[in-house]
Amino acid sequence: MPRSQSTEFSEYGDDSSVREVRANGFCMKTTEVEAKLDEGNIQEAESSLREGLSLNFEEARALLGRLEYQRGNVEGALRVFEGIDLQAAIQRLQPFAAEKQTSRKGRSRSESQHVVSQHAASLVLEAIYLKAKSLQKLGRLNEAANECKSVLDAVERIFHQGIPDVQVDVKLQETVSHAVELLPELWKQAGCYPEAMLSYRRALLSQWNLDNDCCARIQKAFAVFLLYSGVEAGPPSLAAQIDGSYVPKNNLEEAILLLMILMRKFYLGIVQWDASVMEHLTFALSLCSQTSVLAKQVEEIMPGVYHRIDRWNTLALCYSGAGQNRVALNLLRKSLHKHERPDDLTALLLAAKICSDDSLLAAEGVGYAQRAITASKGVEEHLKGVSLRILGLCLGKQTKVSSSDFERSHLQSEALKSLESALILEPNNTDLIFELGVQYAEHRNLDAALRFAKLFVDATGGSLLKGWRLLALVLSAQQRFSEAEVVTDAALDETAKWEQGPLLRSKAKLRISQSQPLDAVETYKYLLALVQAQRKSFGPARSISQAEDDRDNEFEVWHGLATLYSSLSHWKDAEICLAKARESKAYSAEALQTEGIMYEKRGQIHEALSAYINALLLEPCYVPCKILISGLLLKMSPAALPVARGLLADALRIEPTNRLAWYYLGLVHKDDGRMADATDCFQAASMLEESNPVESFSSVV
């Protein structure tokens, strides 16, 4: 545009900079015509064009309109276009088309006519299109959209079979492509969203012979419309659906489909890379929690688009979001390498968080968290509290694998220290409050644990189950069973039926602790009914992981009942329950343990021993069976004492607060004649007994 204006004043210039119109072998300077237009004399301008270039009325008008439009005089252009009966012109074009359709075979005969019709069509359609553009610029969007729509309607009427790939006039194709792209934009600007949606689909589902860039632009615009407009589009009409092809049924599906098609076009090199498409896709897929699919898309992006570190970090987020934390951690190890980007805070935090879930990785996590603390400065200083929190978690987890008492207590106090300093920075972080509660509970600082558990329940308004459970367990550890039961009942009131399972289990155990076995049986029965109803009500359509959860729940109920009956010496009932438990889970250390206990109680020592050993073969770190085996060995022969002692030491390494392990270790020392050691162990056992929760504290995390 600026260029054409500048040339208007230049007297001389090379051919291409002289503004002129050519037709039928004639040529005219535009300035002559424009001068007439400026005087407001459209008819004179028109007739001079008709004479000078030997044009008919419509051709001249269309040309005038275009000149006005190109000069930026949209009002003038509109006046000119309104002088042509464009609809009538379209009507006249149609017989050609009809003829063309019927005489397809006799091609040579209709060739010239074909060309004629295309040129005429091109001229008229461009005129309507420019009219639409003029209206758009004047803000008359609805009228513009209707004009633009009439271009497409006309094209569809003229070319029944879609626009032919070959032999199509370049000019005509340009106009059609423009109109196809403009129409949805016009409806969108006019706020007519249903019409916009229809015209997007019309653009993409009909054959307009669009070029790749144009098609990609429309696809992207439609995807954006679907994602953010807040207007539900509904599935495409049945007419558009082809057998065996994927048909999206809601906005998100359709948007994701379009974005994925665009991604495919990028890596096939059909269109140029557009970063925003990837971002839209990221948003859409993370809304659906489908980050594993997103990871696949990121992996498919051609090298050179993203820096490798960015790609690793994005992938790590994707995989971690999809629950594949190990893959994520491996990627983060690469990106956090000292030669890459070792101070990236998000990556450090994610890596440390992943490590904090696994006691074997906790030491590595401590390193990441410490680096994160150092890195959280400047604008990112607000992440210091998080870094400290994760450090505390990693240290706490590391205690689980520490080899010495000294190291363990050191780590534990460090963990508490860093959680406490995180709390100073983030006093309102409920996660942190909860984690402090758990750490203190595991440390058997029950008063502090109780304080934080209460604080957490208050701060979350009781909305999180784990808060209630922690509170109940801490109370049970303080041997305040009836209060713990009151808390559990309150939690049951605040919890929907399907999520009551863990609470009911706690409740049953609380009742056992209060020596109310019959009440406990009642609770278990209710729980069982709940678990079975849940399985039935959701039917077989549930996902695999949910089905597994169901099985686990059912197993735990049956197993709990079996343990309860066996403690009451109701062997028959216990056996039935155990058999039921095995239906849900055939190989389980817990079930074998209960079986062994039953044998042992009935005096079948060897069967009991083999059951315990089998349990250990299934789960080498299963502490209760280690203790039970040592107990048996103790009774069997003094020669087995060293073995028993070894097993107990191992058990205490895994679970340092296991009171039974301490108790049996005391017995071992006593049998060996080490009375002082025995006394220490018994003392530890009795102290732990007074602070023993009905379920382990780590079960709430």
Next chain:
Amino acid sequence: MDHQSAAAAAASPADPASKARAAILALSSIVTTIPASLTSSENPALALLHDPDVASQVSSLLRRPDSGSGDDNLCRWLYDSFNSGDPDLQLVVLSHVPAVAGVYLSRAAQRKPHAGFECVLLALYAHVTTARGGQSVTVTLPDVSHPSVYHETRDSSVKSIATDLNLAVVSPSLEPHGSVRSSRRSRIVGVALELYHSRVAQMPVASKIDFLEFCVVWSGLTGDPYKDDAGDIGGDANGSPISSQGTGSGRIPMPWELLQPVLRIVGHCMLWPAPGKEKERLEAAAAAACRSLYARSLHDIDPNAILATGSLLRLRKIGSDSWPEVDHTEIPSQNVIVLSSSCGSLSSLASEKK
């Protein structure tokens, strides 16, 4: 949903306009002033929806310290209006969902009864539950190696499409709730926000801004470090240290069931701001909300939320960097216009594209 409410409206003797007038009359005893033009309007409900003055009165009433109790007249009015079944009146109620949800969630920790708020939210929840038949909303993710309505594949070895598709649950199935159990609070509010999102295009700007401001409060963080001028997202910028970390007291737990609908609404406000004089304000509020939620997702180290909020922020950056966009629908400017006439197929020869 619309079908049902339309049916309900048809069944009742009163026409929508008189229903809306009755509702406005009822509202006039609750708020201080109601312009007379509302009742005389042709569509009183829509006039009420777009009356900024009444909306702000309602909004400030909802924020009063004693609001939301069981005998709160305004909550009763919202409840009754929503259950009137008139779609336009329902829009009016929905436009106040941000304030209701915002105040309610921020106060949830105080253990005060908020039966009034809960009634309104439960009415919305029940509406969605009925409309969906309790079913979950799922998305079947496409696999572009199979053909779709929008593309063909060269490799037409037709495998069954059902093989490689991933099913994603966007909104899990709903069971009816007669009261708000605290463990379901986030879900119930989340569903109300889903309903809000489904009508968000019709919501007045003020309502959206209300919502976005609550996002900042809920996140408990200002998000200022992620302002555009504070350097790249994730990069280490050398801005001034933040004196106040802005860990506000309104911070609430933001589980995914709440965060997901929140992000959808924020996405709409940020990338689809309706043109108008308040567009810039809305965009700024959306950006602020998004920054806060991004900061919060970093605090929670929630990968899903980091990805979603991060992508919104980057989209905003891409949008502001590449503006103004080229208008591809503009015709190329030509100095020499050649009219393709009956004799010529030479049309493109002399044309010079810009």
